[in-house]
Amino acid sequence: MSTRTVRQKMGRDEWLQKILVSGIVIVLFVSVLLPLGDLFSRAFINESGKFIGLANFVKYFATPALVQSFSNTMYVSGITTVLSVALAFLYAFALTRTDMKGKVFFRYVALLPLFAPTMMHGIALTYLFGNQGILTTGFFGALPSFDMELYGPLGIILSEIIYTFPQAYLIMAVSLAFADYNLYEAAETMGAGKLRKFLTVTLPNVKYGLVSAIFVCFTLSFTDFGAPKVVGGQFNVLATDIYKQVIGQQNTTMGATVGMILILPAILAFIVDRIVERKQNSSVSAKSTPYKITSQRGRDTAFFVYCSVITASIFVMLGTVIFASLVKVWPYDLTVTLTHYDFSKVAGEGLQPFWNSLLVSFYSAVVGTVITFINAYLIEKTRFMKGLRQVGYFLSILPLALPGLVIGLAYIFFFNHPDNPLNWMYGSILILVLANLIHFYAVPFISATTALKKLDKEFELASESMGVPFYVTFWRVTVPMSLPAILENAAYYFINSMVTISAVVFLYSADFKLASVSIVNMDDAGDVAPAAAMSVLIVLTNIVVRIVYEIGTKKWRERTGAWQKR
Numbered sequence: 001m002s003t004r005t006v007r008q009k010m011g012r013d014e015w016l017q018k019i020l021v022s023g024i025v026i027v028l029f030v031s032v033l034l035p036l037g038d039l040f041s042r043a044f045i046n047e048s049g050k051f052i053g054l055a056n057f058v059k060y061f062a063t064p065a066l067v068q069s070f071s072n073t074m075y076v077s078g079i080t081t082v083l084s085v086a087l088a089f090l091y092a093f094a095l096t097r098t099d100m101k102g103k104v105f106f107r108y109v110a111l112l113p114l115f116a117p118t119m120m121h122g123i124a125l126t127y128l129f130g131n132q133g134i135l136t137t138g139f140f141g142a143l144p145s146f147d148m149e150l151y152g153p154l155g156i157i158l159s160e161i162i163y164t165f166p167q168a169y170l171i172m173a174v175s176l177a178f179a180d181y182n183l184y185e186a187a188e189t190m191g192a193g194k195l196r197k198f199l200t201v202t203l204p205n206v207k208y209g210l211v212s213a214i215f216v217c218f219t220l221s222f223t224d225f226g227a228p229k230v231v232g233g234q235f236n237v238l239a240t241d242i243y244k245q246v247i248g249q250q251n252t253t254m255g256a257t258v259g260m261i262l263i264l265p266a267i268l269a270f271i272v273d274r275i276v277e278r279k280q281n282s283s284v285s286a287k288s289t290p291y292k293i294t295s296q297r298g299r300d301t302a303f304f305v306y307c308s309v310i311t312a313s314i315f316v317m318l319g320t321v322i323f324a325s326l327v328k329v330w331p332y333d334l335t336v337t338l339t340h341y342d343f344s345k346v347a348g349e350g351l352q353p354f355w356n357s358l359l360v361s362f363y364s365a366v367v368g369t370v371i372t373f374i375n376a377y378l379i380e381k382t383r384f385m386k387g388l389r390q391v392g393y394f395l396s397i398l399p400l401a402l403p404g405l406v407i408g409l410a411y412i413f414f415f416n417h418p419d420n421p422l423n424w425m426y427g428s429i430l431i432l433v434l435a436n437l438i439h440f441y442a443v444p445f446i447s448a449t450t451a452l453k454k455l456d457k458e459f460e461l462a463s464e465s466m467g468v469p470f471y472v473t474f475w476r477v478t479v480p481m482s483l484p485a486i487l488e489n490a491a492y493y494f495i496n497s498m499v500t501i502s503a504v505v506f507l508y509s510a511d512f513k514l515a516s517v518s519i520v521n522m523d524d525a526g527d528v529a530p531a532a533a534m535s536v537l538i539v540l541t542n543i544v545v546r547i548v549y550e551i552g553t554k555k556w557r558e559r560t561g562a563w564q565k566r
Contacts, residue, residue, distance in 0.1 A: 007450055021384070021388055021392065023389055025395065028375075028395035029395065031434060032438060033209070033395065035407075035415070036412060038413045038417075040260060041254075043056050056253060059257075060254065060261070066241060068236065070261065072146055072153070072236060074227075076153055077155075077222040080157050081218045081221065083157070083161055084160070084161045088165055088168030089213075090170050092108075092172035093176060095149055095307070100307070101300075101308060106307045106310075109311040110165070110166055111166050111170075112318065112543075113163060113165065114166045114495070115542035115543055117226055117500075117516045118159065118163050118185050118499075118501070119520060119531070120321055120538075121158075121227060121317065122226065123230060123321055123519075123521075125150060125534050126322075127324045127528075128317075129148045129150045129155075129389040130151075132331050134320065137331065140290045152231075152233045152235040156227055156228050156237070159227035159231055159529075162314075162455075163227060164217040164220050167220060172213055173208040176209075188379055206468060209438055215265075218265060219266050222238070222262070223403035223502070226516075229523075238261060238262050239405055240406055241258050242258045242262065243505065247506070251384075256413070257411045259405065259406045259410075262406060263403060264361075266401045321532045321535055322532075322535060323538050324535050325532040325533035326338070326340070330529060341533045341537075343561070346522055349518065354518075354537055357515035357516065360429060360436065360514060361493075364494065364497040365497065367433060368433075368444065368493040372445050373479075376396075376452055377448075377474060379396070380453065381452060381494060396444065399441045399444045400442035400443070404502030405505075407438055407503050408435060408506040408507055411431060411435055411506070428512075431507050431514075432514070435501065436493070439500065439503040440493055440500075444493065448485055448487055448489060451485035487553050490538070494542075494545055498542055499542070501517065504516070515534055
């Protein structure tokens with residue numbers, strides 16, 4: 001191949017890459033920034049379109065009921081964060097720093113709450129601690145009963161702990177896995193005891209992960225809608241306030257104002273997480289020695305018991321919901337039946353919402369994975385338009401700071417506007433897929449970028465020097481080598497799209513409801529057992545998807561891991 005031909009192909013490649021980078025930035029701009037800007041503008045403009053400055057915020061903080069919701073949200077999020085991070089830290093410590101048995105089992109069980117919609121945690125608590133709960137009635141009269149005020153802050157906090165525990169555990173497990181054993185040996189040589197080593201070596205080593213876990217748990221509980229909706233009772237929080245303002249009172253202006261308040265802790269957490277990530281990367285040097293786990297019978301037994309209690313609690317919650325979905329009339333007739341899985345006679349409107357969720361989750365997984373990986377490749381591996389690629393990177397991680405409710409609310413204002421040329425998307429399946437894609441976009445993007453960083457840039461340089469188009473290299477080299485990360489992202493999109501409620505609760509149409517929305521509707525109508533049944537279907541679906549992923553990619557992941565270790 002002549003030098004001139006190679007240069008011509010390189011020129012075409014360069015223009016194609018520039019067009020693709022520009023296109024993906026435009027798509028992100030329209031999907032993220034424009035709806036967000038529309039939402040913000042609503043908070044500063046009245047219904048007649050006149051700019052009113054901070055009047056809505058003044059009105060908000062002058063309304064005692066709304067201010068109380070803000071105070072309630074801060075209270076619930078604060079308590080949840082302290083308890084969830086503490087429990088997750090001990091659990092992660094047990095799995096990474098002790099020699100106890102059953103680590104693989106405990107590791108998988110800790111992730112089970114991720115497969116369930118947050119409403120299910122509230123439903124489980126209702127069946128355990130509600131007015132007719134198993135524990136509050138003393139196992140239906142077999143044991144002494146006790147009173148418990150579940151509906152309110154206690155119920156929300158318990159639900160949020162279950163919801164945020166897996167997230168905190170994953171962060172703490174990664175932080176505790178990276179440790180320089182030389183520091184522990186030096187501390188031991190200097191006569192430091194176990195407590196002193198923990199305070200002076202362990203905690204400082206995981207401080208960035210601890211801060212990240214704190215902000216993640218606080219943000220998740222601060223912005224969650226599902227749990228407060230089911231067990232909140234009359235205890236209002238910001239997430240339910242947005243729902244009431246927009247759906248109940250049709251007050252979109254105040255809804256936008258509350259949405260802006262809701263986004264503040266998420267933005268703060270996003271900034272802190274970026275700072276923490278940069279510092280975390282430099283915490284372990286090339287001279288570090290991996291942590292050496294020693295066997296200590298007393299310690300290992302204590303942590304085994306602790307992890308057993310946590311896993312038993314998770315199984316009790318899941319088992320209670322399954323049991324409740326199978327009994328005829330709780331708690332009066334405990335005959336096993338599948339009646340509640342027939343949703344045709346309740347507010348769930350049959351099985352159609354479940355099939356709709358499968359369809360939306362499948363499209364979200366396929367479209368989201370393709371767009372995410374191509375975008376990550378263009379930003380990470382191309383060499384042109386550096387400034388625009390940095391803009392694309394910022395827009396790609398920005399959704400990390402956007403709660404689902406804020407995305408859903410922003411999409412209402414933006415896509416439902418009659419002058420918007422994209423108005424045709426509103427009320428269709430496309431708006432639901434797009435909302436899921438943007439809501440969960442940042443994590444798969446970061447995952448794909450991390451996977452691409454591991455691939456040597458020589459692949460692209462060699463292909464370029466031989467005149468091979470970049471898209472050929474992308475398809476024949478990059479995609480096969482990154483396939484485990486690609487499939488992991490697909491599973492992530494699917495599972496999260498099945499359980500989400502906050503991003504889609506404002507966007508579904510009357511004739512296209514989702515499973516998570518039907519759970520809320522059934523619970524509102526008093527059909528709690530069918531709501532439990534729908535929750536079980538979602539959990540089982542997500543578990544099956546995860547098992548299929550694990551089995552289907554095992555050999556591929558082993559092959560890729562072996563290549564990376566060479």
